[in-house]
Amino acid sequence: MLNGLLTGAIYGLVALGLTLVYGVLHIINFAHGALLTLAMYAAFVAWKVFGLDPYVAILPLVPLFYLLGYGVQRYVIGPASRGEDSNILLVTLGLSIVIENMMLAIFRSDTLSVQVPYAMEVVELGPMLLGFPRVVGFGVAFVVALVLFVLLTMTDTGRAIRAVAKERTGAALVGINVNHVYAVTFGIGAACLAVAACLLLPFFYVSPRVGNAFVLVAFTIVVLGGMGSVPGALLGGLFIGVVESLSGLYFGDSLGQIGIFLIFILVLLFRPTGLFGAKA
Amino acid sequence: MSTRDLVPILVFAAVAALLPVFVTANTWLNFAVFTLIICLAAQGWNILGGYGGQYSFGHAAFFGTAAYATAILQVRYGVNPYLGFGFGIAAAAVVGWIIGALSFRSGLRGSYFALVTLAFAEVFRVLANASEMTGGAAGILIRLDVRPENFQFASRATFYWIALALVVAALVVTRALERSRLGAQLVAVRENESAARALGVDALQVKLSAIALSAAITGAAGALYAQYFLYLDANIAYGTWISVEALLAPIIGGAGTVFGPVLGGIILHGLSEFTKSLVGRIPGVDLVIFGILLIVVVRFPPREIPGLIRMWRGRR
Amino acid sequence: MIKPDPAFLSVHSVSKRFGGLLAVSDASFTVAEGSITGLIGPNGAGKTTLFAIVSGFEKPTSGNVLWRGEEITGRPPHLLARDGIARTFQIVQPFAGLSVRENIAVGAFLRHRRRAEAIAVAEQVAERVGLSRDLDKPAAALTVAGRKRVELAKALATGPKLLLLDEVLAGLNPSEVRDIVPVIRAIRDGGITVFMIEHVMQAVMNLCEAVHVLAQGRIIAGGTPAQVVRDPAVVEAYLGHGAATRLAGQHA
Numbered sequence: 001m002l003n004g005l006l007t008g009a010i011y012g013l014v015a016l017g018l019t020l021v022y023g024v025l026h027i028i029n030f031a032h033g034a035l036l037t038l039a040m041y042a043a044f045v046a047w048k049v050f051g052l053d054p055y056v057a058i059l060p061l062v063p064l065f066y067l068l069g070y071g072v073q074r075y076v077i078g079p080a081s082r083g084e085d086s087n088i089l090l091v092t093l094g095l096s097i098v099i100e101n102m103m104l105a106i107f108r109s110d111t112l113s114v115q116v117p118y119a120m121e122v123v124e125l126g127p128m129l130l131g132f133p134r135v136v137g138f139g140v141a142f143v144v145a146l147v148l149f150v151l152l153t154m155t156d157t158g159r160a161i162r163a164v165a166k167e168r169t170g171a172a173l174v175g176i177n178v179n180h181v182y183a184v185t186f187g188i189g190a191a192c193l194a195v196a197a198c199l200l201l202p203f204f205y206v207s208p209r210v211g212n213a214f215v216l217v218a219f220t221i222v223v224l225g226g227m228g229s230v231p232g233a234l235l236g237g238l239f240i241g242v243v244e245s246l247s248g249l250y251f252g253d254s255l256g257q258i259g260i261f262l263i264f265i266l267v268l269l270f271r272p273t274g275l276f277g278a279k280a
Numbered sequence: 281m282s283t284r285d286l287v288p289i290l291v292f293a294a295v296a297a298l299l300p301v302f303v304t305a306n307t308w309l310n311f312a313v314f315t316l317i318i319c320l321a322a323q324g325w326n327i328l329g330g331y332g333g334q335y336s337f338g339h340a341a342f343f344g345t346a347a348y349a350t351a352i353l354q355v356r357y358g359v360n361p362y363l364g365f366g367f368g369i370a371a372a373a374v375v376g377w378i379i380g381a382l383s384f385r386s387g388l389r390g391s392y393f394a395l396v397t398l399a400f401a402e403v404f405r406v407l408a409n410a411s412e413m414t415g416g417a418a419g420i421l422i423r424l425d426v427r428p429e430n431f432q433f434a435s436r437a438t439f440y441w442i443a444l445a446l447v448v449a450a451l452v453v454t455r456a457l458e459r460s461r462l463g464a465q466l467v468a469v470r471e472n473e474s475a476a477r478a479l480g481v482d483a484l485q486v487k488l489s490a491i492a493l494s495a496a497i498t499g500a501a502g503a504l505y506a507q508y509f510l511y512l513d514a515n516i517a518y519g520t521w522i523s524v525e526a527l528l529a530p531i532i533g534g535a536g537t538v539f540g541p542v543l544g545g546i547i548l549h550g551l552s553e554f555t556k557s558l559v560g561r562i563p564g565v566d567l568v569i570f571g572i573l574l575i576v577v578v579r580f581p582p583r584e585i586p587g588l589i590r591m592w593r594g595r596r
Numbered sequence: 597m598i599k600p601d602p603a604f605l606s607v608h609s610v611s612k613r614f615g616g617l618l619a620v621s622d623a624s625f626t627v628a629e630g631s632i633t634g635l636i637g638p639n640g641a642g643k644t645t646l647f648a649i650v651s652g653f654e655k656p657t658s659g660n661v662l663w664r665g666e667e668i669t670g671r672p673p674h675l676l677a678r679d680g681i682a683r684t685f686q687i688v689q690p691f692a693g694l695s696v697r698e699n700i701a702v703g704a705f706l707r708h709r710r711r712a713e714a715i716a717v718a719e720q721v722a723e724r725v726g727l728s729r730d731l732d733k734p735a736a737a738l739t740v741a742g743r744k745r746v747e748l749a750k751a752l753a754t755g756p757k758l759l760l761l762d763e764v765l766a767g768l769n770p771s772e773v774r775d776i777v778p779v780i781r782a783i784r785d786g787g788i789t790v791f792m793i794e795h796v797m798q799a800v801m802n803l804c805e806a807v808h809v810l811a812q813g814r815i816i817a818g819g820t821p822a823q824v825v826r827d828p829a830v831v832e833a834y835l836g837h838g839a840a841t842r843l844a845g846q847h848a
C-alpha cells in the first residue's frame with residue numbers, strides 16, 4: 001500500500017501536466033499519455049545509446065520536452081483546432097495516434113526496460129521495505145510540484161499564465177501574448193512528463209502503449225483533484241496510487257485497473273460540474 | 281424518403297456487388313470484407329457523432345458487446361448463429377442506451393462524453409479479459425463448421441455480399457434518418473441544444489435514440505466480425521483500435537453525411553494497404569498516416585477545400 | 597376579438613436566486629389571452645430570467661407559474677413547447693450549420709411528423725415573417741435583422757398559443773423596426789398571444805395593450821403603456837432616484 005502511495009506521487013506528476021494544461025488552455029489533452037510514452041522512450045534511448053542514468057537524463061530531457069511541447073501547441077494543436085473543443089479533441093487524438101505508432105514502428109511492440117544497479121535496492125522504513133526508485137520518485141515528484149508552485153506564483157511568466165487562465169480576453173487586452181502563454185504552459189506540461197518518465201523508467205517497462213495505462217489514470221486524478229488544481233493533482237495522484245494497489249491486491253492484477261476506471265466514471269457522472277468548475 | 285434519395289445508394293450497391301466477379305483472390309476479398317466491417321462500425325459512429333455531434337471515443341463497447349454476445353451464445357448456449365447475431369445487435373443497442381442514459385442525464389458532453397465512453401470501453405475490456413465467460417485472455421473461438429445454416433460459408437464472396445448488404449442497409453437507415461423528424465431534431469441538438477429544447481425537442485430522448493441506433497449498427501459490425509474471423513479476445517473486441525477506426529473513417533470521409541463513413545473507410549484502408557506495399561509490414565506506419573490525416577482534415581475540413589482552392593488561386 | 601381570460605398565463609410571487617443575487621423577487625402578474633403584453637425594465641432587471649422561468653429553462657427558487665389554470669412550474673422546456681409556449685432568445689440561437697428553411701423546420705417538426713409537411717409549414721411561416729427569399733441561405737450568413745426573423749420564425753413554427761419574444765427588435769435600425777412591427781401584430785391577429793420584452797419604447801407604445809415593469813427583480817408597475825410611462829416609480833427606475841420629482845418640477 002505504501003508502495004502504491006509512492007507510485008501515486010508519480011501519477012500525480014503525470015496528472016500535474018494534464019491539469020495545468022486544462023486549467024490554462026481549458027482543453028483536454030488526449031495526447032498526454034502518448035507524450036509520456038515518447039518521454040519514456042527518450043529516456044530509454046538516453047540510457048541505451050548514451051549510457052545516461054535515467055535520473056541524469058532528466059537534465060537534458062526537461063528542456064527538450066519543454067521545447068517539444070511548446071512547438072506542438074504553438075504550431076500543431078493551436079492552428080489546427082481553431083479554438084473549437086471538438087477539434088482539439090480530434091487533433092490531440094491524432095497526435096497520440098501518430099506518436100504511439102511511430103514508437104511502434106521504430107521500437108516494435110516488445111516491452112523494454114533499463115537495468116540500473118539500484119533498481120532492486122530497498123529502503124528500510126521501520127518495519128517496511130520500500131523500493132529505492134519509488135522513494136526517489138516520490139521525493140522528486142514533490143520537489144517538482146514545489147518548483148511549479150513557485151514558478152506559478154512568484155515569476156512573471158507564472159503571473160501571465162494565471163492571468164490567461166482566469167481571463168483570456170482580459171489578458172490579451174493588457175498585452176499578454178496568449179498563444180505564447182498557451183504554448184509555454186503546454187511546454188511545462190510536457191516537461192513534467194519528461195521528469196515523470198525518467199522517474200518511472202528504473203522500475204517500469206516501456207512499450208508503445210504504456211502511456212495509455214497512465215492517461216486514464218491521469219484523467220481520473222485530474223477529475224478527482226479538481227480540474228486545474230496543482231495540489232489537487234498531487235493529492236489525487238496519491239489517492240489513486242493507493243486505490244490501484246489496493247484494488248490490485250483484492251481483485252488481482254488483471255482487474256486492478258478497474259477500480260480506477262469506475263472511480264473515473266462515477267466522478268464524471270455524478271460530480272462533473274463540481275469537480276470541473278465550468279461545464280464544457 | 282423519396283426514390284431519388286435512394287438512387288446513389290443503389291448505384292453504390294450495384295457497383296460494389298460486382299467486385300467478387302472481378303476480384304477472386306482470397307487476400308483481396310479478405311481485405312474487402314474487413315474494410316466493409318470497419319465501414320459498418322463507422323456508419324454506427326456517424327449516427328451519434330456525425331449527426332448528433334456527440335463524439336464517442338468508446339464505440340468499442342458496442343462492437344465488442346455484440347461480438348461477444350454472438351460468440352458466447354453460439355459457443356456456450358448453442359444458440360443459432362443468426363439468432364445470436366440479432367441478439368448481439370440488440371445487446372449493443374441496450375448497452376448504448378444505458379451508457380447514454382448515464383452520461384447524457386448527467387449532462388456530459390464534448391470532451392467529457394468522449395472520456396466517459398472511453399472509460400466504459402476500457403472497463404468492458406478489462407472485464408472481458410478477466411471473465412471466464414468470455415474466455416479471458418485466451419479469447420473465445422467459434423468452432424469451424426462451414427454450413428450456410430451455421431452462418432459460415434465456404435466462399436469469401438458470400439461473406440462479402442452479406443457485409444455489403446449490411447453496409448447498404450445502414451446507408452438506407454442513415455438516409456431515412458436524415459429525412460425523418462428524429463434526424464432533424466438530432467442535427468438541431470448538435471447545432472444548438474438549448475435552441476432545440478425551446479422548439480419542443482426532447483434532447484435527452486433524441487440523444488438516447490441516436491446512441492441506441494448508433495450502437496446497434498456498430499454492434500452489427502462486431503457481430504459480423506465475430507462470425508467472419510471466428511475468434512475474439514478482449515483486445516480485439518473492446519480494443520481502442522475499433523473505437524478509433526469507427527471515428528476516423530467518418531471524420532475523414534465526412535461526418536454527418538450518408539456516404540462519409542464508407543468513403544472514409546475505403547480511403548483509410550486503401551491507404552493502409554498502399555503503405556504496406558510501399559514500406560512492407562512495419563507495424564504502426566499506416567496508423568501514423570491515419571493520425572496525420574486526421575490532424576490535416578481537422579485543420580482543412582474537406583467541405584472547405586473548394587473555398588481554400590479559390591483563396592489560393594486568388595492569391596496567385 | 598377573443599375574450600380576455602386573466603388566467604391564461606399567471607405568475608405568482610416568483611423569485612429566482614443566483615448565488616447571492618436575487619434576480620427576480622416576488623414577481624406576480626398575468627398575461628391575458630389574445631393580448632400583446634409587454635415586459636419592460638432597465639438592464640439587468642431580471643426580464644430574461646423571468647422568461648426563462650416561464651419557458652421552463654430555469655426553475656424558480658420559489659413561487660409558481662400557472663398556464664391556463666394548470667401548474668407548470670419547473671416543467672421542462674420541450675414539454676412546455678408542446679403545451680404551446682414558445683420563446684425566442686435575446687441572443688439569437690440559430691442552428692448555424694443549417695439553412696433558414698431547415699432552421700424553421702425544426703420548429704415545425706413539433707406538430708408535423710412528416711418531413712414534407714414540416715417543410716411546407718416552415719415555408720409558410722417564412723412567408724409570414726418575410727424570409728421567403730432567404731430560405732436556402734445558411735442561417736449564419738444572415739444580417740442581424742435576418743437572424744432575428746429566423747429566431748421569430750422558429751418559435752412561430754412550433755404552433756404556439758403563447759409566444760415569448762425577448763428583445764426581437766434590439767439591434768435593428770428604425771426602418772427594420774418599422775418592418776417587423778406589423779409582423780408581430782399580424783401574429784397576434786392570427787390568434788397567438790404575444791408577451792414581449794422590449795427596450796424600444798416606441799414599439800412598446802405602438803404594439804402593447806398592457807405592460808408590466810420590472811426593476812431590480814420586482815414588478816413595480818403595470819397597466820396600459822400610457823399609464824406606465826407616467827408612473828413616477830417607473831420614471832425613477834429608469835432615470836434614477838429623484839428623477840420623477842425633478843421631471844414633475846420641470847413640467848410645473
Ligand SMILES: Nc1ncnc2c1ncn2[C@@H]1O[C@H](COP(=O)(O)OP(=O)(O)OP(=O)(O)O)[C@@H](O)[C@H]1O
Pocket residue numbers: 614617619637638639640641642643644645646686
Ligand atoms: N444563470 C445565471 N447565473 C447567475 N446570474 C445570472 C444568471 N442569469 C442572469 N443572471 C443575473 O441576473 C440578473 C438579471 O439578468 P437578466 O438577464 O434576467 O436581466 P434582463 O432584465 O434580461 O437584462 P437585459 O435588459 O440586459 O437583457 C443579472 O444581474 C444577471 O447577471
Ligand SMILES: [Mg+2]
Pocket residue numbers: 643644645686
Ligand atoms: Mg434580457
